[in-house]
Amino acid sequence: MVITGKDNPKVKYLASLHKSSVSRSEGVVFIEGVRLCSDAVLSGAEVITVVKSESFKDETGTFDGLATDPIILSDNLFKKTASTVNPQGIALVVKRPSYDSGIPFRGDGKDIYAVLEDVQDPGNLGTIIRTADAFDFTAVLISDLSADAYSEKTLRASMGSVWHVPVIRLPMSEIISFLDSKMITKLAMHLKGESLDREEISLPCAYFIGNEGKGLSLDTSAKCDKLVRIDMPGKAESLNAAASSAIIGYVLSGKRH
Amino acid sequence: MVITGKDNPKVKYLASLHKSSVSRSEGVVFIEGVRLCSDAVLSGAEVITVVKSESFKDETGTFDGLATDPIILSDNLFKKTASTVNPQGIALVVKRPSYDSGIPFRGDGKDIYAVLEDVQDPGNLGTIIRTADAFDFTAVLISDLSADAYSEKTLRASMGSVWHVPVIRLPMSEIISFLDSKMITKLAMHLKGESLDREEISLPCAYFIGNEGKGLSLDTSAKCDKLVRIDMPGKAESLNAAASSAIIGYVLSGKRH
Numbered sequence: 001m002v003i004t005g006k007d008n009p010k011v012k013y014l015a016s017l018h019k020s021s022v023s024r025s026e027g028v029v030f031i032e033g034v035r036l037c038s039d040a041v042l043s044g045a046e047v048i049t050v051v052k053s054e055s056f057k058d059e060t061g062t063f064d065g066l067a068t069d070p071i072i073l074s075d076n077l078f079k080k081t082a083s084t085v086n087p088q089g090i091a092l093v094v095k096r097p098s099y100d101s102g103i104p105f106r107g108d109g110k111d112i113y114a115v116l117e118d119v120q121d122p123g124n125l126g127t128i129i130r131t132a133d134a135f136d137f138t139a140v141l142i143s144d145l146s147a148d149a150y151s152e153k154t155l156r157a158s159m160g161s162v163w164h165v166p167v168i169r170l171p172m173s174e175i176i177s178f179l180d181s182k183m184i185t186k187l188a189m190h191l192k193g194e195s196l197d198r199e200e201i202s203l204p205c206a207y208f209i210g211n212e213g214k215g216l217s218l219d220t221s222a223k224c225d226k227l228v229r230i231d232m233p234g235k236a237e238s239l240n241a242a243a244s245s246a247i248i249g250y251v252l253s254g255k256r257h
Numbered sequence: 258m259v260i261t262g263k264d265n266p267k268v269k270y271l272a273s274l275h276k277s278s279v280s281r282s283e284g285v286v287f288i289e290g291v292r293l294c295s296d297a298v299l300s301g302a303e304v305i306t307v308v309k310s311e312s313f314k315d316e317t318g319t320f321d322g323l324a325t326d327p328i329i330l331s332d333n334l335f336k337k338t339a340s341t342v343n344p345q346g347i348a349l350v351v352k353r354p355s356y357d358s359g360i361p362f363r364g365d366g367k368d369i370y371a372v373l374e375d376v377q378d379p380g381n382l383g384t385i386i387r388t389a390d391a392f393d394f395t396a397v398l399i400s401d402l403s404a405d406a407y408s409e410k411t412l413r414a415s416m417g418s419v420w421h422v423p424v425i426r427l428p429m430s431e432i433i434s435f436l437d438s439k440m441i442t443k444l445a446m447h448l449k450g451e452s453l454d455r456e457e458i459s460l461p462c463a464y465f466i467g468n469e470g471k472g473l474s475l476d477t478s479a480k481c482d483k484l485v486r487i488d489m490p491g492k493a494e495s496l497n498a499a500a501s502s503a504i505i506g507y508v509l510s511g512k513r514h
Binding site (some may be wrong): 121131133220236239240247 | 417421500
């Protein structure tokens, strides 16, 4: 049955999920468009609801095989329900991964974590998650005030990696307690740190990256075992957060061999 | 004198500069807002015109000392002339740096170049320019179809670095001819390349990064001396272009010691 009325309770529910606060408390994400939806399906995300426009054609067959009955909206209503300007006729409600059993820990001496303090730019967050996935980090741990890992921009930048690598939002104090309890080296990326020396770094390790404007807070820096900086002989005062993260991630990943 | 009419020829000229094609052919950039304008001034960009709204207050004094007479627009007209949604009352027309004498070359055996083939995302381009500045590359060389290095998003991501490091747009064939003429190693970042081995890399070097979706073209890859890839033990199929650029830039910069 094709739904045409915007007062339909299902449609109202879908529209309410555009608010990050609602989608978080519901434990779901409402994602739109062929690329983001395919990323989620192909990466094994748990699909709760498929939403299609009446005229949507699933050319790749990605969405046909899903177990749930799709909600079909008239093209006009789909346009009104979607947040994108030119919706492609496909959207999904997907379960946010929950990590109820706590922060993952492999314990093979090779754990790597990225810890992000109030990283605000969703593009940076998504790119860092993608890098964490590429280098097989154990998890990305983000502080309370960081950007939403499941916002559209973050999803786009993560290229599906947000469905592969655990991204866990916690108060910084809990993140640090966990790392201390597992004897994981806490490395602060800091402009006033010592020059990064790959010989002196060992795993397991968590590297800390601060807010784009303010860098890592004094409080968090003080709790780290070591402050390091990436040598920059040029004029730029600092590197982009995702660029720093890629470099330290690469160096740490190389320590596994 | 405060200009209030949108038919004023100066205002018409300023508005025309929002088009990238116009601003390129004029050899200038029209930039708006305190941060981007401060970046440009503090980085020594050549300011042609200062544009202020009637009520703009230059709290830091950054724009008062500039030699040119400012154009003052009524607040209402400033809003209409600016492309940003909430303009801050300050804009500049700045000269695009020209590199008429050709691609810079230091010749000290430590030259590093980033070569970008059709990189489309302005955030990636700006971040790569910022990294190039941090690691003191000789220049960033971009192919014809790459994003504009002076668009608002690129400027924002470059954090002023676009005014420090030469960014030169040329046909790929000319870029390769130049590198060959100077005997600079051409390193292609390629998913099918050999594993990146820092011991085997030497300067001077230019690394090539391809388009976000398509990667480096067959044609360009074939002209490079070597194809290398960054080892990714995880699930992500590739790294973001700016993340790859940061890693290879860091590795090459370390070869200078």
